[in-house]
Amino acid sequence: MGTALLYDEEMTKYKLLWVDPACKIEVPERLIVSYEALVRSGLSDRCISIPAREASDSEILLVHSELYLEAVKKTPYMTLEDLKEFTLQFGDVYFHPNIYHCAKLASGSALQLVDSVMTGKVRNGIALVRPPGHHSMHGAANGFCVFNNVAIAARYAKQKYGVKRVLIVDWDIHHGQGVQYCFEDDPSVLYFSWHRYEHQNFWPNLRESDYDSVGKESGAGFNINVPWNNVGMENSDYLSVFCHVLLPVAYEFCPDLVLVCAGFDSAIGDPEGEMCATPDIFAHLTHLLMNLAGGKLCAVLEGGYNLTSLAQSVCQTVQTLLGDPLPQLANLRGPCKSAVESLQCARSAHRRYWSFLKHAADPPMTDISTKHIKSAMEEEEKTEMAEEERCTEGKVWPEPPERLCPPVCSASVLPDDVACPDGLKRLSSSKDLEPLLVSKLKNRFRTAAVDGDRVTTFSRLYTLIEKLVANEIRNGLVLVPDVAAAMMCVVQDLTSDLVKRVLVVCVGKEKELDYVTTDGKVLVVQISSEDREEQRSKYYIPVCLKKGCSDTSGFIQAVLGLLLPLGYEYNPDLVLLVRMPGSGVVDSMWQQLIGLLQGFAKGHTLVLMQVNEKACMGSTASALLGHPAPPLQDLQTPFPEDGDALERLRERLQADWKTLQTTS
Numbered sequence: 001m002g003t004a005l006l007y008d009e010e011m012t013k014y015k016l017l018w019v020d021p022a023c024k025i026e027v028p029e030r031l032i033v034s035y036e037a038l039v040r041s042g043l044s045d046r047c048i049s050i051p052a053r054e055a056s057d058s059e060i061l062l063v064h065s066e067l068y069l070e071a072v073k074k075t076p077y078m079t080l081e082d083l084k085e086f087t088l089q090f091g092d093v094y095f096h097p098n099i100y101h102c103a104k105l106a107s108g109s110a111l112q113l114v115d116s117v118m119t120g121k122v123r124n125g126i127a128l129v130r131p132p133g134h135h136s137m138h139g140a141a142n143g144f145c146v147f148n149n150v151a152i153a154a155r156y157a158k159q160k161y162g163v164k165r166v167l168i169v170d171w172d173i174h175h176g177q178g179v180q181y182c183f184e185d186d187p188s189v190l191y192f193s194w195h196r197y198e199h200q201n202f203w204p205n206l207r208e209s210d211y212d213s214v215g216k217e218s219g220a221g222f223n224i225n226v227p228w229n230n231v232g233m234e235n236s237d238y239l240s241v242f243c244h245v246l247l248p249v250a251y252e253f254c255p256d257l258v259l260v261c262a263g264f265d266s267a268i269g270d271p272e273g274e275m276c277a278t279p280d281i282f283a284h285l286t287h288l289l290m291n292l293a294g295g296k297l298c299a300v301l302e303g304g305y306n307l308t309s310l311a312q313s314v315c316q317t318v319q320t321l322l323g324d325p326l327p328q329l330a331n332l333r334g335p336c337k338s339a340v341e342s343l344q345c346a347r348s349a350h351r352r353y354w355s356f357l358k359h360a361a362d363p364p365m366t367d368i369s370t371k372h373i374k375s376a377m378e379e380e381e382k383t384e385m386a387e388e389e390r391c392t393e394g395k396v397w398p399e400p401p402e403r404l405c406p407p408v409c410s411a412s413v414l415p416d417d418v419a420c421p422d423g424l425k426r427l428s429s430s431k432d433l434e435p436l437l438v439s440k441l442k443n444r445f446r447t448a449a450v451d452g453d454r455v456t457t458f459s460r461l462y463t464l465i466e467k468l469v470a471n472e473i474r475n476g477l478v479l480v481p482d483v484a485a486a487m488m489c490v491v492q493d494l495t496s497d498l499v500k501r502v503l504v505v506c507v508g509k510e511k512e513l514d515y516v517t518t519d520g521k522v523l524v525v526q527i528s529s530e531d532r533e534e535q536r537s538k539y540y541i542p543v544c545l546k547k548g549c550s551d552t553s554g555f556i557q558a559v560l561g562l563l564l565p566l567g568y569e570y571n572p573d574l575v576l577l578v579r580m581p582g583s584g585v586v587d588s589m590w591q592q593l594i595g596l597l598q599g600f601a602k603g604h605t606l607v608l609m610q611v612n613e614k615a616c617m618g619s620t621a622s623a624l625l626g627h628p629a630p631p632l633q634d635l636q637t638p639f640p641e642d643g644d645a646l647e648r649l650r651e652r653l654q655a656d657w658k659t660l661q662t663t664s
């Protein structure tokens with residue numbers, strides 16, 4: 001299924017008609033440059049174009065009051081003076097004779113997107129709209145917003161499609177207080193927002209934007225705020241919050257639909273955000289949400305004021321929605337101190353509500369929420385600082401790397417008598433192995449003559465790896481007689497001169513896996529029921545699950561809170577996913593793992609399975625081909641000893657691996 005794109009140039013036909021420094025950044029060009037970038041890059045042609053429509057009164061009244069709607073209805077007939085007068089009652093927003101029309105189109109576009117996804121016409125999609133929505137409230141416009149597009153879409157999805165649980169992820173750099181107010185007592189809508197806060201010194205300067213606003217009454221636990229108390233946050237900070245706060249809760253919440261308040265003022269160069277995360281981060285943020293809700297994801301544009309980073313970020317988001325390979329994120333260096341404080345506070349505020357956060361640490365000693373009483377002097381100094389010093393237009397960043405789709409998505413190397421799963425391209429050709437390599441294999445297998453078909457298998461395997469590295473193939477599935485031996489061979493012989501860093505994810509207990517590396521060329525993360533305390537080193541990380549890999553709750557917790565951060569920091573060029581026989585891993589969990597691992601190494605994942613497990617080939621192939629993994633249904637509370645062990649493991653490893661840091 002495809003990706004929907006909603007855009008209507010009518011929504012560019014309103015602008016600020018008077019002088020207002022607070023509003024001058026919200027210009028029609030924001031939408032124009034975003035759409036034009038999609039056209040120029042050829043991405044718009046690959047999307048399914050869905051027409052915008054006006055939201056009806058009853059749809060708008062899902063969130064807003066009649067009084068407010070009736071008032072806004074009058075604005076098209078107002079004189080300039082009346083519009084100015086009308087605007088004064090709201091904050092940081094402006095009206096225009098055509099803005100009511102555009103606001104209905106913006107909300108209607110979000111609803112069209114929900115229809116397209118919920119009816120299965122498309123898998124996911126994005127609506128490029130203005131005016132944005134997440135600040136507008138029941139009876140008021142605010143922060144450039146007139147109707148709360150995403151809040152209306154959430155209520156609409158529940159009413160029309162009986163959606164039980166909606167996850168709203170707000171990566172805009174401002175707090176969508178309008179969304180928070182709408183759903184704070186509603187356990188069926190989980191609202192997550194990070195936002196520039198600076199201890200309440202940044203707009204909209206609300207006490208309730210802090211991490212301790214967790215929701216009210218039955219909605220307690222379903223509102224997650226992560227305040228950024230410093231500017232300059234980078235890719236590592238964003239990924240840490242996703243891995244250690246949002247994703248564990250999102251997987252436990254198990255939404256039927258994901259809505260994204262896709263504001264790109266959280267990107268580098270934006271005058272509002274003043275952050276340093278690069279546009280390609282949105283490729284990964286989107287990817288990390290795409291295996292939730294069976295892939296049903298609707299992104300709706302919110303903010304974004306640097307026309308260059310906005311356009312690039314929109315393209316990165318759309319390219320991921322289309323299923324293209326992800327860019328490798330360069331030099332991640334772990335979250336900064338302030339980010340760790342914020343994520344620690346958010347985790348501790350929510351540990352009583354989410355079993356996946358149960359073992360989160362106490363809040364940091366310096367309770368950051370009381371720091372907002374900053375010395376007035378300090379505040380004045382900052383504002384006095386010359387505008388150009390603070391403004392981020394001077395920022396430069398590299399063009400996001402090209403994300404080329406290999407001609408072949410998924411290849412397979414199988415014994416001749418095993419049928420190739422649909423969609424996979426069987427690799428049978430292979431040039432003879434270099435004599436050197438054959439001799440390596442011989443002494444590896446310590447058999448006089450490495451029997452014929454083993455050499456054939458390994459020569460095909462070697463060819464497959466060469467093609468992965470050459471980006472001729474994205475990923476591959478290999479069935480071998482002995483998966484442990486094959487793993488050793490791949491790691492020690494077949495990749496040494498082809499790949500710089502191999503991430504080995506070993507699922508299930510191993511037989512003779514006594515392979516520990518120290519040079520960093522290989523990072524082994526092993527998830528099994530075996531407790532290999534003694535073996536642990538920086539590059540060999542055994543994760544022990546008391547009940548083994550069949551315990552999906554423990555498994556996903558280890559993947560989100562340990563494997564993903566490690567993988568991002570290690571930044572491999574190849575991922576080797578080894579399924580040990582008898583691992584007991586549940587099929588949906590196996591597919592989720594394959595889906596999530598595609599975020600690394602441009603999607604170059606090599607799956608090694610034992611011939612006698614060929615029954616799992618179908619679901620493995622489906623995941624390798626990029627089909628969304630099935631949701632992990634009714635996750636139990638992870639076993640306390642596992643949750644505890646994971647926290648201890650993270651604490652022990654965080655000296656070597658910064659992205660594992662969850663406490664300051």
Ligand SMILES: COCC(O)(O)CCCCCNCCCN
Pocket residue numbers: 021022023092132133134135143144145172173174175203263265272302303304
């Ligand atoms: C949902 O709208 C997108 C948005 O969150 O970006 C709106 C931000 C309003 C920011 C208003 N303060 C401007 C003060 C001057 N620097």
Ligand SMILES: [Zn+2]
Pocket residue numbers: 172173174263265272302303304
């Ligand atoms: Zn914003």
